[in-house]
Each structure stands twice: as C-alpha cells, then as structure tokens.
Amino acid sequence: MVRTHSCNDLGKGNVGEEVVLMGWVLRRRDHGGVIFIDLRDRWGLTQIVFNPEVDAEAHAKAHQLRSEWVLAVRGRVAARPGDMANPKLATGEIEVMVNELRILNSSETPPFPLDEDIEISDNLRLQYRYLDLRRPEMTANMVMRHRAVQAIRTYLNDHGFLDIETPMLTRSTPEGARDYLVPSRVNAGKFYALPQSPQLFKQLLMIAGMDRYYQIVKCFRDEDLRADRQPEFTQIDMELSFVDEEQVISVTEGMVCALFRETLGLELTPPFGRMTYDEAMGRYGTDRPDTRFAMEIVDLTAIAATCGFKVFREVADGGGTVRAINAKGCGSFSRKDLDDLTSFAVQLGAKGLAWVKMKADGEWQSPIAKFFTDEERTAIAGELDAVDGDLFFFGADKPAAVCQVLSELRLELARRLGLLKKDVFNFTWVTDFPLVEYDDKEKRYQALHHPFTAPREEDVDRLESDPGSVYSRAYDLVLNGTEIGGGSIRIHQRQMQARVLQVLGIGEDEARDKFGFLLRALELGAPPHGGLAFGLDRLMMIITGSDSIRSVIAFPKTQKATCPLTDAPAPVARKQLTELYLRPDWKE
RNA sequence: GGGGUCGUAGUUCAGUUGGUUAGAAUGCCGGCCUGUCACGCCGGAUGUCGCCGGUUCGAGCCCGGUCGGCCCCGCCA
Numbered sequence: 001m002v003r004t005h006s007c008n009d010l011g012k013g014n015v016g017e018e019v020v021l022m023g024w025v026l027r028r029r030d031h032g033g034v035i036f037i038d039l040r041d042r043w044g045l046t047q048i049v050f051n052p053e054v055d056a057e058a059h060a061k062a063h064q065l066r067s068e069w070v071l072a073v074r075g076r077v078a079a080r081p082g083d084m085a086n087p088k089l090a091t092g093e094i095e096v097m098v099n100e101l102r103i104l105n106s107s108e109t110p111p112f113p114l115d116e117d118i119e120i121s122d123n124l125r126l127q128y129r130y131l132d133l134r135r136p137e138m139t140a141n142m143v144m145r146h147r148a149v150q151a152i153r154t155y156l157n158d159h160g161f162l163d164i165e166t167p168m169l170t171r172s173t174p175e176g177a178r179d180y181l182v183p184s185r186v187n188a189g190k191f192y193a194l195p196q197s198p199q200l201f202k203q204l205l206m207i208a209g210m211d212r213y214y215q216i217v218k219c220f221r222d223e224d225l226r227a228d229r230q231p232e233f234t235q236i237d238m239e240l241s242f243v244d245e246e247q248v249i250s251v252t253e254g255m256v257c258a259l260f261r262e263t264l265g266l267e268l269t270p271p272f273g274r275m276t277y278d279e280a281m282g283r284y285g286t287d288r289p290d291t292r293f294a295m296e297i298v299d300l301t302a303i304a305a306t307c308g309f310k311v312f313r314e315v316a317d318g319g320g321t322v323r324a325i326n327a328k329g330c331g332s333f334s335r336k337d338l339d340d341l342t343s344f345a346v347q348l349g350a351k352g353l354a355w356v357k358m359k360a361d362g363e364w365q366s367p368i369a370k371f372f373t374d375e376e377r378t379a380i381a382g383e384l385d386a387v388d389g390d391l392f393f394f395g396a397d398k399p400a401a402v403c404q405v406l407s408e409l410r411l412e413l414a415r416r417l418g419l420l421k422k423d424v425f426n427f428t429w430v431t432d433f434p435l436v437e438y439d440d441k442e443k444r445y446q447a448l449h450h451p452f453t454a455p456r457e458e459d460v461d462r463l464e465s466d467p468g469s470v471y472s473r474a475y476d477l478v479l480n481g482t483e484i485g486g487g488s489i490r491i492h493q494r495q496m497q498a499r500v501l502q503v504l505g506i507g508e509d510e511a512r513d514k515f516g517f518l519l520r521a522l523e524l525g526a527p528p529h530g531g532l533a534f535g536l537d538r539l540m541m542i543i544t545g546s547d548s549i550r551s552v553i554a555f556p557k558t559q560k561a562t563c564p565l566t567d568a569p570a571p572v573a574r575k576q577l578t579e580l581y582l583r584p585d586w587k588e
Numbered sequence: 589g590g591g592g593u594c595g596u597a598g599u600u601c602a603g604u605u606g607g608u609u610a611g612a613a614u615g616c617c618g619g620c621c622u623g624u625c626a627c628g629c630c631g632g633a634u635g636u637c638g639c640c641g642g643u644u645c646g647a648g649c650c651c652g653g654u655c656g657g658c659c660c661c662g663c664c665a
Contacts, residue, residue, distance in 0.1 A: 029623090029624045029625065029627050030621085030624095031623070031624065031627075031628090032622075033621070034622040034623060034624080036623075045625095047624085049624095051622075053622085067615090084624080086624095086625060089625085092625090109598070110598085110599095111598060112599055112600095112615095113598095113600090113614080113615070116599085116614080116626080119600075120600085121595085121599095121657060122658065123656070123658095124657095126657095175665050176665040177663085177664050177665075178663085178664085196664095196665085199665095221664060222664095224662085226660080227659070347661070446665070447665050449665065450665045451665070453665095504665095548658090558657070558658090559657075559658065560657090564657095
C-alpha cells in the first residue's frame, strides 16, 4: 500500500475517491457494529470507519485496535451523513470507509494519554519524548520552529549571506561562561572546548573576505539552567563586513519581519523602537525593558534627601538612590498581597518594601506616611502621577540594587494584573551600552558584552583614564522583556584590541597566548565588521507563547542538565578515561 | 552554593486532628452496543503513598536526611 494523502488533506472535494492513509490510532469508538477510529499523523486527524457491511474482514480485525497502534488503511472517502459533520476537525465533513486494514505495528498502552490536555510531569514527558512530540501542541511547535528557520535562511540567503560552518571542537578562551571541555586522546592532557558561540570564527570569516556570514548553530554554556536557559542552545549567528550599527539593525529588522510574517502571519512595522542603555535602566531598571506596559520607575532621590524618613534620607545622603513605581489602581491590594510582594522584594535583596496607598484628598495610607510633610507627599504624588486608588512602592539602596528590585517588582505586578499579553510583540533596540563594568569581587573591569566589542569613537580617549565612562557600539534587541538578540560593531584594529584587552586586565603576553590568532589576523587586513546573534530558542518560546524553552526544543535537558530519555550524562568505562589521559580521583 | 514548591493507582489528583480495609476521575481488562467524535451501558483488576531513618501503641499525614521534577537567587562575557 502506498500512502496517497495525509490525515489533514481530505475534504468534500475528495468524496468518492479511494485513498490510502497511514497513521496512529488516537481514539477508538467501538459500537460493536460500526467502529470509528481517529487516525492521527503529523498533519492532523481523519475519522476512519469500519463497517461490517462495507468490509466484514477489516471490521473484524479492527476490534483489536488500541491507542497508538500504527495503521495503513485503504478506503473510500464519504461525506458524513446528515448533520454528522464535526466542525472541530479540518477533515470533519468527510470520513474514510475502510475496505482494507493493515496493522503496521501494535503498541503497548502509552505511559500517559496523548489525547488529553492535562499536565504530565516533565520527567515522564522527557523520558518518552517521542510520545510527547506526537501531541499536536508539540508537533505544532516543531513545525513553527522549522518555518522560522526556513524564513531566516531564505531572508539571509537573499541578502548575500553565506552559511558557513565553524568548529565544534575549539579552544577554551577566558571570560564568559564555563566551558564544556572535551579531552583530546591524540594530545595527552589537552582539551578542546565546545563553543559558547562562534564569535571569533565569524570575525575570522570577515577577515577572510566572506563579507556576510550566517549560521544556525548550537552553542554550549556549562551554567545552571532556567526556564529560558539550556546548556546547549541554538543561535542565529550573523556577521557583516563594511557596515555600521544602522546597517546591521536594518538587515536584522528585515529578518525579524520575514520571520514573523512566515510564522505568525504578522506584519511588523519597522523601524523598531530604540532606547539607550541609560534610559532603559532609568525608566525600567533593566537593560531588557518590557514595554508592553508602563509603570515606569521614577527617581525621588532629590525629595528623599530632605525628607523626615531617616531610611530614605540616609540612603540619599550616602550616594544611594530612592526610586518608586506607581501600580495604578492597586490601592485595593490586601495586606497579604503587600506581604507577598514584600517577601518577593526581600528575596531579591531588598531590606524591605515601603508602600503607600493613595487615598482621596491626597491622604496616604502607609506605614511611613507619618514621616512626610504634606508638601513632600504632594511632590511625590506629582512625580508618580498618582491619583486616588493608586499604590506605590519605593526602593532605597545603591542604584543597581534598586533597579533590580523595582524592575522585578514591576514585572511581578504586571503578571498579577494580567498586563503581559502574549499576542502583543513589542520590540526595542537597546543601544549605547557601557563598554565595561567594574567587578567588585574580582577587583577589575569586565566586558559588558564581550572583549571584541568596539568602543564608541568619541570615548576612546578615556579608555585608560576612565574606562567606566566609555560606551560601546553594542546593541541588543529586546522583545517583550526578553533579550532575543545582541551584537556589536567589532574592533578591527590590532592596537585597539590590545588596548581593550589591557583595560580588562589581559596583558600583552596573556593576550598573545589566548587570542594570538585573532590579534595576528587583525594585523593582516581586517575589514570593519559587526553582527549579532539571536537566541532561536527564546524567540520560538515567545512566538509559540510557551512558558519554557523546553517546549520548543525536541530533546531538551532537565533543570539538572540531564536527559531522562538517554540517561545522559552517564558514567564511562575506565578504559575510556585512561585513553583520554583522565584519572578519576573520586571514589567509585 | 542557597531559597521555594511538588512527589499517593498507568495518568491527573483527593486523602480531615496521626487511627483500623488509602479513594475519585480517567486509562486498562472483560461483556453488550451500527453513527460516534472525550461514544454509551454493565462488570472487573490495578498502590514499594519517591527512598532511608526517627518519634509513636499506631505514620500517606509529624520530625530528620536523601533522591527526583519544576520555579527563583547566585551564575549565564
């Protein structure tokens, strides 16, 4: 038997045709006489009917069919009689009257139902991922991901990009995330690292004159997992020669538009909004602002500096900052709501969470109301644009701490108020990042983006004297509060790269040792270049409206970075270790 | 490394103040059923209450530890 149609193909126009379908038994409805089976494949569902008057042999055989058995059926397409059409199915107007049944495989009872919309534990789903992926929602996610990748490839191919592969076995470089290491059998005691990203190779491809490169490529970072983070993940990696920020942004916007057109059928309207890093931190307390809702952060340090509330005044006097957000209309929050939000803030490192319920006539209901004069209250309410029924929260600490608490609080409030709409897609470019930031623990400057990001030309003079004041030519694309892509114009001159590495505490000798190949390449005619990388998994998570990156990855890892299906990672034979010159010093 | 939360039938869950024989739905098995589409009706079987230890006359329930899933902080240039 040769399959003629998928389980989503047939409609009224096919009535009378003899067809062959293949697929899995989703449900059976055995009436003793007539038997109905919902046959499922990747594309959809078709009802197939076994009627003893049509074919007694097929009908007799069909009694034994069970969930997930694999079938081939030949039959005639029939319009469903009377008002029996099922409007919930694409193929609901027809059914296939089977005259030949072949059982291609039987199946044990599946460990979890595939036809119900119930939550199954992740462990079980991942252990039987091949069953989980048969569920239509999961299949749809895989299809959507495929379409996204195709749209991206088509767009980039049409814009002069070359898809070039880069090594998976490469060398470990300092900075950045923890590497996954691969021991070398041929070179005793030496290790490859799996790439955290193809960053240096794509720069070398620009130096090689490839001009425009892209790759949809796995990257590896050995760090702890989150709902939106896996140790192996996929980047849409791209790099362009002879461009500045505007050209990278413009090409990228075109790609994102093509992507949303081909996946969700949405027409986005470039250019996307832009915001500097400083503005994002000031208004939203984070470099990845969710602009689907307002509730912006307001700086009240000036008022706090002279107020009667000792906690605020001391923070303001000590170089800290006092800021607040106004949760519009949340004056009805209960004591428990406020307690929950306070412990939420404390978990993030806040010492407490001052709140004020705004009443009629400018009255404050608040534990700290007594510390403020009428004038101060009026001034604060004015800054917060507060009216009767509003609720505001204060953060008083060092700027970074206040930003973290208020930005997370802002998101938590939005969650509670249902402001995080999944069918709204707000893009924002965040630009003008600082080049470096000082790490108090390590007592040195660290690159905010990565060490190959070009400093802004007008700031270069201060590179050595005041590194913290230098801005970079980096840009991030933020979608609904998630950083989905980031990149920069790179350093393409040997001297400048050495200077930046120096600022990062990497001297000439160490630089030559670790990045010598790049520095050498920069001496041999490196063109100006820049690019960016997208997190494909996170992008798909947003496009599909998923709560976890695992929903858009066929075979993801658990939070402990294991795979319940293959049971990886697993021990290996001692011989394998000795071949690799590895000597375990743990007890077996 | 730390915090939170969950773990009971194949699955999703309930299980009172610690009390005698641990339930429901669904699934599964058997029977009946020729127009269902989450088919229906009748009957039946199904438990290492994650694991180890402790308290107690008695533990699914209380305590300690441990393993695992998920969420978060740290970490993720």
